[in-house]
Amino acid sequence: MVDKNIYIVQGEIGTVVGAIKRNSRWNTHTPLDEEQDPLLSSFAQLKDILNSIKELANVEPNVFLRPFLEVVRSEDTTGPITGLALTSVNKFLSYGLIDANHEAAAEAIENMADAVTHARFVGTDPASDEVVLMKILQVLRTLLLTPVGAHLTNESVCEIMQSCFRICFEIRLSELLRKSAEHTLVDMVQLLFSRLPQFKEEAKSFIGANMKMVKMRAGGMSEKWKKQKPSPRPPRHTGRGSPSQSAHLSNNKLSDLLGKSGPFKPNSLTLSSNLIAACSPLPSRFQSDGRRSERGQSTSVESIPEVLEDKDSLTENSDSASVHDMDYVNPRGVRFTQSTQRDGASLIPYGLPCLRELFRFLISLTNPHDRHNTDAMIHMGLQLLTVALESAHIAPYQSLLGLVKDELCRHLFQLLNVERMNLYTASIRCCFLLFESMRCHLKFQLEMYLKKLMDIITSENVKMPYEMKEMALEALVQLWRIPSFVTEVYINYDCDFYCSNLFEDLTKLLSKNAFPVSGQLYTTHLLSLEALLTVIDSTEAHCQAKVLNSAAEQDQSTDTVLAEGQSSPNENTQTTTGMPLLNTFILQIIYFCYLFMISLPYFIFSCDTEKKSLKKPQRFTSYSPESQELMDIKAKKKLLITGTEQFNQKPKKGIQFLQEKGLLSSPMDNNQVAQWLRENPRLDKKMIGEIVSDRKHMELLDSFVNTFTFQGLRIDEALRLYLEAFRLPGEAPVIQRLLETFTDNWHKVNGSPFMTNDAGFALAYAVIMLNTDQHNNNVRKQNIPMTPEQFKKNLKGVNGNKDFNQVMLEDIYNAIKTDEIVMPDEQSGLVKENYVWSVLLHRGATSEGLFLSLPPGSYDHDLFSMTWGPTIAALSYVFDKSLDDTIIQKAIAGFRKCAMISAHYGFSDVFDNLIISLCKFTTLSSESVENLPTVFGSNGKAQLAAKTVFHLAHRHGDILREGWKNIMDSMLQLFRAELLPKAMVEVEDFVEPNGKISLQRVETPSNRGESAVLSFVNWLTLSGAEQSGHRGPSTENQEAKQAAILCIKQCDPEKLMTESKFLQVESLQELMKALISVTPDEETYDEEDAAFCLEMLLRIVMENRDRVACVWQTVREHLCHLCVHATESCFLVERAVVGLLRLAIRLLRRDDISSQVLLSLRLLLMMKPNVLARVSREVAYGLHELLKTNAANIHCTEDWFTLFSLLECIGAGVRPPASFRLASISSDHDTGALSDSELSSHQPSEVNRDRGYTSDSEVYTDHGRARMPRSITDVDVASSSGWLVVMSTTAPLHSPLVNQYSLTLGQDLGQHDTKSLIKCVETLSFIVRDAAHVTPDNFELCVKAIRVFVEASLNGGEIDQEEEKKKYDSSKSRLRKKMGGREKDGGSGNGRKGTNRGGGHRPSRSHSDEEEDDSVPASYHTVSLQLLDLMHTLHTRAASIYSSWAEEQYHLEGTKKIAADSRTLWTGCWCPLLQGIAWLCCDTRRQVRMQALTYLQRALLVHDLQTLDATEWESCFNKVLFPLLTKLLDNISPADVGGMEETRMRACTLLSKVFLQHLSPLLSLPTFAALWLTILDFMDKYMHAGSSDLLLEAIPESLKNMLLVMDTAGIFHCSDSRTGYSDLWEITWERIVCFLPNLREELFKQTVIAGPGGQPCPPQGPQPVPQNPSCIPGSPAQPKTPSMERSSPGPSPSPLTPPPVKVSPSRGPSPTSQSPLILQPLALPLQVGGSPMSLPIILNPALIEASSPVPLLPVAPRPTSPSHEEK
Secondary structure, eight states: OOOHHHHHHHHHHHHHHHHHHHHHHHHHSSOOOTTTSHHHHHHHHHHHHHHTOSOGGGSOHHHHHHHHHHHHHOSSSBHHHHHHHHHHHHHHHHTTOSOTTSTTHHHHHHHHHHHHHTOOEEOOOHHHHHHHHHHHHHHHHHHHHSGGGGGOOHHHHHHHHHHHHHHHHOTTSOHHHHHHHHHHHHHHHHHHHHTGGGBOOOOHHHHHHHGGGOOOOSSSOOHHHHHHSOOOOOOTTOSSOOOOOTTTTTTSOEEOTTTOSSOOOTTTOOOOTTSOGGGSOSOGGGGOOHHHHHHHHIIIIIOOOGGGOOGGGSOSSOOSOOBOSSOEEOTTSOEEOOOOOGGGOOOOOOOHHHHHHHHHHHHHHTOTTOTTOOHHHHHHHHHHHHHHHHHOOOTTOHHHHHHIIIIIHHHHHHHTTOSOHHHHHHHHHHHHHHHHHHGGGOHHHHHHHHHHHHHHHHOOOTTSOHHHHHHHHHHHHHHHTSTTHHHHHIIIIITSTTSOOHHHHHHHHHHHHTSOSSSOOOHHHHHHHHHHHHHHHHHHHHHHHHHHHHHHHHHHHHHHHHHHHOOOOSHHHHHHHHHHHHHHHHHHHHHHHHHHHHHHHHHHHHHHTTTOOOOOOTTOSSSSOOHHHHHHHHHHHHHHHHHHHHHHHOHHHHHHHHHHTTSSOSSOOHHHHHHHHHHOTTSOHHHHHHHHSOGGGHHHHHHHHHTSOOTTOOHHHHHHHHHTSSOOOSOHHHHHHHHHHHHHHHHHHTTOOSSSHHHHHHHHHHHHHHHHHHHOHHHHHHSOOOOHHHHHHHTTTTBTTBOOOHHHHHHHHHHHHHSOOOOTTTOOHHHHHHHHHHHHHHHHHSGGGOOOOOOTTTTHHHHHHHHHHHHHHHHHHHHHHOOOHHHHHHHHHHHHHHHHHHHHHTOHHHHHHHHHHHHHHTOTTTSOTTTHHHHHHHOHHHHHHHHHHHHHHHHHGGGOSTHHHHHHHHHHHHHHTTOSOHHHHEEEOSSSTTSEEEOSOOBOSOOOSSOHHHHHHHHHHSOHHHHHHHHSOOHHHHHHHHHHHHHHHHHOTTHHHHGGGGSOHHHHHHHHHHHHTSOOOSSSOOHHHHHHHHHHHHHHHHHTGGGTHHHHHHHHHHHHHHHTTOSSOOHHHHHHHHHHHHHHHHHTTOHHHHHHHHHHTHHHHTSOHHHHHHTHHHHHHHHHHHHHHHGGGOOOHHHHHHHHHHHHHHHHOBOOOHHHHHHHHHHHSOSSOOOHHHHHTTOHHHHHHTSSOOOTTOOOSOTTOOOOOTTOOHHHHHHSSSOOOOOOOOOOTTSOOOOSOOSSOOOOBOOOOHHHHHHHHHHHHHHHHSGGGOOTTTHHHHHHHHHHHHHHHGGGGSSOHHHHHHHHHHHHSSOOEEOSSOSOOOOOSSSOTTOOOOSEEOOOOSSOHHHHHHHHHHHHHHHHHHHHHHHHHHHHHHHHHHHHHHHHHHTSTTSOOOOOSHHHHIIIIIHHHHHHHHHHTTOSSHHHHHHHHHHHHHHHTOGGGGGOOHHHHHHHIIIIIHHHHHHHTSOSOTTOHHHHHHHHHHHHHHHHHHHHHTHHHHHTOTTHHHHHHHHHHHHHHHHHHOSSHHHHHHHHHHHHHHHHHHHHTTSSBOTTSSSSBOHHHHHHHHHHTTTOTTHHHHHOGGGOOBOGGGOBOOSSSOOOOTTSOOOOOOOTTSOOOOOOOTTSOOOOOOTTSOOOOOOOTTOOOOOOSSOOOOOOOOSSOOOSSSSOOOOSSOOOTHHHHHHSSOOOOOSTTOOOOOOTTTO
């Protein structure tokens, strides 16, 4: 089967041959002879060959291509025929008829390239000719882009490219054709540079040899080049070359566009109008003469600067082929395969040389200073360079990199100054591609580029288009977005001693540029902001990635621990356990992928180091220096800059400064200073010249010259290097010294090439003179510049009387003439630019040029610390000024990211600054309270700012410090404007029924501070519309307020408190400080604000109860300040008191803090009495709640003492213990609050001093204490400056002594609040009724408290409740006033002081005055009965309670043992309780009295009391019954006469019952007689006390019972006496006769002895003196007992058997100025039940008086006084 490809070729032959024949016939009108015509002949031969084969592959490609290529080469063919031949060739390439692997393919391709690039044809018309040119482009493109194109040689590729360029730049061609050429070039450049990775870098020597063969020329080839270039290889199997028939075709018009051998001469051709215009060559630059061409090549190609080549990276030996032995697939999917050449043919496929030449050519096109380069050519060059940079990574190729470093960068920077926007834009794009991929090789180029961008951005030039600034900013933003670019800029420039602070300067520039001068935001401002935000964005992304990774690691570790700790019983558990691990694994994969993506450029850069070890700059100790090291470098750099500035003014001063700072050694090290002079580019070259040429510093000059490397340099080259380092002074001696030192050094290092050193000096001097002669304008004006011959002549015989090498002198002359030795700071313009550029290249070649490449996120901490200030300032400005939602959202996103970063790195100052900035935009602080809801609600930006503030505070509150103050100020404003959620303004309260009270005021239309008349006038003058406007807010305002409320709800301010438990301690303390700062002061104080802040503070403390110890002291001091220092009651004080109690309730469960909390409750006892009285109800309710929930948590007597003291103070109006009063007085003058330890130091003595009773051996020492009347008013109390301190002093002598036994406690009871009393009693009841709460620590305190409340509730409170209620309500009620404005209330009288708002009232408490009126009597009644019941309960349970305590304590080691004997029980429990019950028996209310008597009777006759001994029973009479009977003698209830009679009767009956029941033990008392006579005395008094017959009947009956029982018991009998009766019998009847003279007759008729006058008389002894009774005398040695007065009844017990006394260790027995008031015993005990008693004393009726409970007057001044009956 015949190959289809053969048919394709045959078809193409037919087409071309037919066209040739048609053309010939049309021209000559005769058919052509195929044999004679060479073109047809070759086609005929090809036909024969094709007919003889089966497959096209059997023939070489050249065979079937040759005829077609001859047609293309032929000058005789017309355009259409050439076009058909080109189409055929293109088809062969496209169809793949040429096998790339064929051994002859390379030759065929080379022939094809040569033919097409040298195509010739006869022109017809311009349009048709352009079609042919278009086909030439098409073939060239196909040829290069198909796989066989890889066989092209370097030369062919250059010619192909050059052909395309010539079409592209020919302006006479149509736009379409030129654009087609442009697109073709783009495709070709893309292909060539995408193949770059396949090519090897040739050795330097190889490059030098081969590059001369590959030169792209933009114009026609010069004659010189034409001669050097070998003619194209003749096609194989062709006997002759293409004949030139131009002689025969002289009339035909030839177009020879691409292959013309020389420039067209205008007179060589006659061009008619229909000829194509493209036949003329390109502009004259490309038609250079041979000399210019050669020079251009030598300067631009061969003179690769030494400094740009890294010899290590070049392969020393290069094989002939420069292509890797591997196939290559280009980006278009075309596979390139390498072919081996047959017969050792020398056709080498193209490689790096042609790419380098193309690259060089493209760079040359961009030179703006070349006058031949038009804007279109420059733009084309930039476009193709962009394609090249996008397609290939050029950095690894030193030959290309050298071009980039020098010419490309320089041209691009020069193009930044042009005004053509398209060139400016294209150059910026190229720069970006360069620095994105090659910045590690272009350190100083990048520095210059960024400086140029900064100059453009800050340019004040009015001609500078706005768009250029915009594009410069966009370029900057684009660079800033390159991962790790910013970090590298910072570390390579800001942290380099001799580079600019680029990052810092750019940041400042961008920040400044973000602030519009006019106030209007333009794109440049937003771009500047975007650049700043780019740094923030990348830093935030890195922080997020770190957080993500750490979280994943944490989860993984947790899951691992869990997995290890759990055994998985089945497969399911294994699966579930593995899931978190899988999720963690996925998270980590995401994280590492992210890191890889952002680090990719860094890894590429690492590869660029040619697999050498990483180099680090000398200034760093490691490849990744620490932040501290960078800070040190920056500090050192700052000093260096200062030193440099001083040096530039005065060199010595600068060096001295650096020596002082330790940067230069002292004394001066010449080598060190010389090195500094060489490496510091900021130094003034003139000043360097001055110091090195100074005679004093000759050694410095030597060191300076030694820093140069002159080895291998010609003397003019070395001199050029030397003189560029400083400014040569003008004085000849100085120049001589400088040149002598130079030539000595140069001569030495170069092996002494001249005869003498002087010869070198002379030559150096001559070079300087030549430079001046050739380039100094002033010299040139006067003289003709020197010629080479003159130069040589001047130096004749100077080299040791010999001549210098003449060739060397000519080279020196040419070098100086073409390239001036530039004196620094002398030239300007292009010369100076060249000099600056050469310095830049030189610095880049040294170690200074090392560029540190870093992974992203390396120094984010340092970068952020530098950028946050400008960024936040710019964000704030843009946010403030912009109205565009997108920009506002971007600004908010920036704020949030800054917050996240500052939180991540713990930058509290940054976060505070951020919050403060945002708070300003909320308008919460700036607006007045009245307008705030409307303004805030209608301002979307303010709402957004508020949401952001709260969101950030919720999320990153941990690092908030100073910013809390601003947030709390905003909260306060929201509170004032009533925009906070209800839950935040409603706080816990003990008194309110629903447990809540609102902190918010309620507006009322009262009191605008104007008179009623004025108000009326205003009302009259206002129109209806105006009035309606005043009635309420408009619809818009209401909507705005609703929007504001909704916004604040979304902000969730309450979360600040609830989430505070997660804050770090430092942040928590700052938050609390911010809240505490709103405290009373003179100017700005507002009570509601302070109360609101206090409530927030308390909530925060409660949320943080798990760690409250760290903040407790602060809170306690604040509460102390509010409570203790308050001089009058107000809402704030009330809230502080409630708050303290709420804290106590919550915190008592915590063992670590409970003791401190309880101690802090003493603050309440330290309050001023009038203030405490006004908050008593809150305290009462709070204490009730406290004990109800936490009684079990209180274990210390001191704490119980505090609580019971509080209960007594607020419930019964008791004065606080003296220690607290003293403390409070001292605290008034003290600056700080008392600490808890100071409080506790007042404690110990109080427990025993106020336990509620006095033991029998104790005496009151303050008998004469001035007692405050119970009816004293609050005003009286408040009038004192502090506490009333009452000292224990001895009473004055004229004051009567009082008996120490009373039913009362002797407490000063002030005013009390009824509700408080009721609640306190309820609290006591709770404690007593729960056995668990009654402990040894609180039992006695509890008993005392009950007795205090008994006294307070006696007679229904005993105070005019109406008066008290009025006072209470006027000051205590919760009605609060507020004013419309915020000014301080100067008024005092009405309402609560401390508030400063008028015009509104706080809602009243739910309990109204009317309710209180109705309930007061009933309440007191209930309270009294409740107290009775409590006392009875305690009394009956006391024995069992003490027994259980004693048993518990017995088993505990090292604890104080508790005794449960009767004496302890009597002293600590029974006696005080009986006294309390007895006191209620004296109540004015009949029901209470009767109930109390019932309880007393039960209590006295209870079984447990039977264990008491005689002494205790005597004490019972003295302390309970006798004082009771005495009190009942008073007219307690005048209105209830009958009730009182009954009470007295029951009391007498009780007395006799108790006496009779315990007669036996009582008989053993030595004072029994006195006791018995006292009972008789009371019988006497009660006989005469009543107004009815009730007592008159009852008393005798009781007395009869007692006498009969005593008689039956034989107490009155005595066998020894004369009468058979004892002395007691006699004394008894002596006393009874006084009030019941007939009783003896009724009972004991047989014993009555009639005396004289019919009166019964005693057996012996003196006569009684009824009017002046005296004590029964004791033994003569005993002192007389002082008299006792009636006012405080109850005789003393015997001193012989004192009961046990409980004495505090810190307190000894109370000193007394009076002897104890006691009953003395009789001389001898009365014998009971034995023989009749004989008394050695005279029975005296005075014994009757002695036994009475009336206190006696002092013995010495004893006046006669009427008897008590007469009183």
